[in-house]
Amino acid sequence: MRIHQAFLPIALLITSTVFVSCSKNDDNSTAADPSSQIVMGTWKVQYYFDNADETSDFNNFTFTFNNDGTLTATNGTISAGGGWTVINDDGKKKFVLTIVSTSVLQKLNDDWQIVSSSSTELKLKDDNDTKVHELRFTKK
Numbered sequence: 001m002r003i004h005q006a007f008l009p010i011a012l013l014i015t016s017t018v019f020v021s022c023s024k025n026d027d028n029s030t031a032a033d034p035s036s037q038i039v040m041g042t043w044k045v046q047y048y049f050d051n052a053d054e055t056s057d058f059n060n061f062t063f064t065f066n067n068d069g070t071l072t073a074t075n076g077t078i079s080a081g082g083g084w085t086v087i088n089d090d091g092k093k094k095f096v097l098t099i100v101s102t103s104v105l106q107k108l109n110d111d112w113q114i115v116s117s118s119s120t121e122l123k124l125k126d127d128n129d130t131k132v133h134e135l136r137f138t139k140k
Contacts (some may be wrong), residue, residue: 010039011025020053024108027076030059031127038118038119038122039065039084039086039095039117039122040066040067041064041065041067041139041140042060042063042064042065042139042140043061043062043063043064043122043137043138043139044061044062044063044137044138044140045058045059045061045063045108045111045135045136045137046110046136046138047134047136048107048108048111048134048135048136049131049132049133049134049135050098050132050133051106051131051133053097054107057104057107058104059071060075060076060078060133061074061078061105061135062074062116062140063077064073064136065084069083069085070082070083070084071083071084071097071099073105078103078105080100080103080105081099081100082097082098082099082100082101082109083098084088084096084097084098084135085098086114087111089111092111092113092127093114094110094111094112094113094114095111095112095114095122095124096110097109097110097112106123108135110126111132112124112125112126112127112135113126113127119139120138120139121136121137121138121139122136122137123136124136124137
């Protein structure tokens with residue numbers, strides 16, 4: 001069967017829509033994850049350790065995590081945007097941070113393993129057990 005050229009864009013659109021909407025459930029979704037609801041709001045870095053205590057690098061920053069998966073980090077002179085999500089990776093719950101910045105904020109970009117989460121504290125660590133890399137947020 002030959003498709004008329006005028007219908008080709010429509011056929012491609014329908015085909016791509018079917019492929020996009022038909023995805024398997026690989027348990028990487030945050031929709032039903034209660035920890036993703038806890039994160040929303042304004043936070044500060046209580047502790048950051050990467051081979052040394054570097055918490056002071058983030059003393060004046062506030063981090064606002066929005067329910068649409070976006071975030072804003074600001075300290076009065078630096079303002080950066082980015083995204084966040086909670087995923088399940090091989091049975092480990094992870095908090096993925098992506099901050100678009102050329103500042104010290106880039107240090108936070110990682111897929112952090114969630115150690116614990118509550119409405120007031122989020123404890124994270126690198127999933128590489130060969131180094132000590134920890135991040136702790138507290139609700140502002």
